[in-house]
Amino acid sequence: MGSIGNEEKVSPPNDQFWKSIQNHKAAESILGEAQKHAEGHKLRAHDMKDASAFDRNLEEVLDQRRSSQNLAALHRWDHAVDFSSNDFLSLATNGILREEFLKELSRNPEFKLGSTGSRLLDGNSPYSEALEQEIAEFHGGESALLVASGYDANCAIFCAIPRPGDVIVYDELIHASVQDGMKYSLTESQISFRHNDPTSFRDVLDDIEESHPLVRKGQRCVLVSVESVYSMDGDVCPLQALVEIAKEVFPKGNVEFVVDEAHSTGLMGVNGRGLVCDLGLEKEIAIRLHTFGKGMSTTGAAILSNKTVQNMLLNFARPLIYTTAPSFPMLAAIKAGYTLLRTGQLTPLRENMQRLVKHFYDKMTADPEWAAITKAGTCSIPLLNNWEGRDYITQFVPVWTREKYNYFLSIHLLNDNFSAIPINPPVVPRGTGRVRLIIHAGNTDEQVEELANSILTWAKEMYAIETGKTKGRLPAVAQKLQLLMSASGHDISPRAGNPFME
Template sequence: MYAGQDLSQIQKWVASQKLKAPTMKNAPLFYRNLEAALDERRAGHNLVTLHRFEHKVDFSSNDFLSLATSGLLREAFLEELDRNPDFEVGSTGSRISDGNNAYLEDLERQIADFHGAEGSLIVGSGYDANCAIFSAVPRPGDVIVYDELIHASVHDGMKASLATNQIPFKHNSADSLRETLIALKEAQPLIRQGTRCVLIGVEAVYSMDGDVTPLAEIVEVVRDIFPNGNAQIIIDEAHSTGLVGENGRGLVSALGLEKEIAIRLHTYGKGLGTTGAAILANSTVLNTLINFARPVIYTTAPSFPMLAAIRAAYNLMETGQTQKLQARVQHLVRHFCETIEADTDWQDAVDTGICSIPVSEDIEARPFVTQFLPVWTRQGQNYFLTMHLHGDGFTAIPIDPPVVPRGTGRVRLVIHAGNTEKEVEGLAASICRWAREMLDIQQSKTPGNEIPSAMRKVYGLAQAANVQKMDLSQLAANPFDSSKIAKVQKRQIDESPWPDPIGLDAWRWTGPHGTIRTPSLIHASSPNTKVSAENDPQNGIFGFCQRNANRGGRRIPHRNPRRV
């Protein structure tokens, strides 16, 4: 299940977790202070390290159309370079000084025409774009209203904003948006009088849930409450670019709402397999960004290779060459759902509350599906599933708070155009084997048998690498002895950093069955307790859904640095 390369990475990880500050007494204070800060993470075995996924089937990356890893985009990119043999590699300056050029302006025109927008502005990344939009566009006295699961970059932009207030509404709830806007209109005289504006921020597709914003309903709500136009919508199409609409134009174009949306953001580091982003808006908004947005003003303009790669991707979309890749993703997502739903072990696991894929419900009735298939698990068991999948040769990423609301841990799976039916079927089969094992563990009720086989193998690798460990049997013998757990449980789970995608840097499980280090703290949640709204209304998966229906789970705005 685990090859020598996995052991090698664990050994590399072990070396990275050794405290360094005590060995640097003669080093300059500057470096000692930095290492002391890093040692706080090393002490908890959760220092993040860089690593590579190798020899595994990709079900985690953002290369949705497989353009980055196939030869299609590379060939188009090289053709674009051949058409411009005398190109200058660097732009030589910022957009407002020497960095502007005809090629860049022509590409921005091409992008705007493709998406049916008045104009566009290319920036370095989607992060830069959201920071630029939400920091520069709101004027003093304006208010930002945003979906509670919006990207972290929006929060960073809002922190630098001149907006008077920043108000979340329940995720994907047009009714919650209506209530929020009505209350805002009643409470803010300048908004009510139409002398100040409301900016509504949403995403087209939310990658952690795999759902789509009800954009048509949101547009209708905004029109109804603010008929004079002092409320405008900003949409982030990071996860829909290339995937949704004719030739991948995005959700706004698919719904024919181009004239209803003030600002659109299309990013290129995901579905299009390259880098950069473009902000689509009219000349008033674009001039505002050029004059007031620090991420636009104080940075070098995009280089020619970056622009050529973006143009190559648009050439592929315009000529219909990505349409079959879109269709391929649709087919594979549906095929995965049909395959896993037909497995009795999966159905039993869903019925007993071990796991579920909420976004797959009623999938047959949807005109299109997203590429995201988050598998929700009991608290902490998303790590069990992740390591099981890694052992079977599939990449997957466990997601925990603060990236998602507390009690809603999951494994984020991403289907790519380059995946095969056999790979998708293998993924479904692997998940079902894990579900069967978790069912067996639940039914056995044997103390000390709470950890599935994949995690035990990882624990063995950690022992071989001489990682600090704890004897599971000591905790399993008396699973409800919280005093033993308290000795090793150093933080609440919602204070943990983003878990390392390969499963080495922040493994943590909390629950009555105790704690081991594999190689970090792992808290094994009880496999014999069904998660439901009835018996776990605060922390369970279904409990979160119940809360969301009533008042909405709340993302912690500024503790979400690694959301993708």
């Protein structure tokens, strides 16, 4: 898409223009994001002839991202309504977790601030062992091992557990931490199956049964890596079906599952125990990963397994061996979160989050123009399809758009004071750009309704542009952004390559 009008004749913003923006803070946020993007995506390597080879070589790599308009940067949403963070239950802001955390600190007044070493040296403690036991019992596992993050946990699992001759089978949309862990795995056979597709999963297992005689004989294993909930798509893993297929294809029982419950911990099942517990599959899953930086609003993670797997991790998982153990405040925050889960204090928050997501879906599907917009391909919310028939509705609302439309949608939402980030490759597959929204327990009915109305307003505007009912090729907020950028001295022509205005 090209910019509209003649860039040379763009007038500076006036009072009427500023009034057309929802508020000055929104305008500042929009302009700030666009300026940050414009400045950050200027190619730099060719202007660094006098710089060191070290810096110049790095800038050449960064220029590749800049050329594709895909350079990552830090954001701040100080004044916007939160529809983007991982604070699913709003525990980071509602004070419930903070209060329990402070109580936990007061119950341990003589605590040692730092852990003083790795778990295998001086970093172990009775408190950490007791917490691991509590976590294991809560999730119906044999043992739990605390780690610094979910990323470290997945890297630890996949670098230490698969043996030579084993096969790793993974969902094609598995998290980057699993992919990084597999790079250091001792097994060379790593095969993906189509996302959440039991038929594709069966086909992959059938191929392995034919091509790997040691696996067929039950002497080597298949490790299956899946997530309970996929955050960029918002869908739930068909875990029960996958487990049943694995038993059918390999009746010797040498298919083991690794389930990442990062986006279901604290949310799914009784008291937030997760998908595996909700399905009653505790005895069927070899390894579970529960992370605490999302629904639990703290930090860290725990790997649930039997003692054999735990001993393998302690002896061969470099991300665990060569790192300092979690500090007491980190452990106390995790403990506080599990106290809230175990006592059922978070149940009303989980229920409210579910209610709000359903309320949002009701508002979207009730609009008479939404079906035509979706059919035309302007944008869509795949999770709206048959949503009323699902047992569980996730907190994620990915709005898929045409290429680069997600930039337009993000600034439109920001103009309406909602935090929204355009998601592009490599985070999602090429050609599947979107704006991923997250509805939280702490959002209000009014905020959710306003969010739905904002999306619908933008979608109708883009649909009118596409069908020729509206002149021009840019939505209103993008046109306003052109004025702001031009008045700030930025190049707004197509050659500048700013996706917020193309």
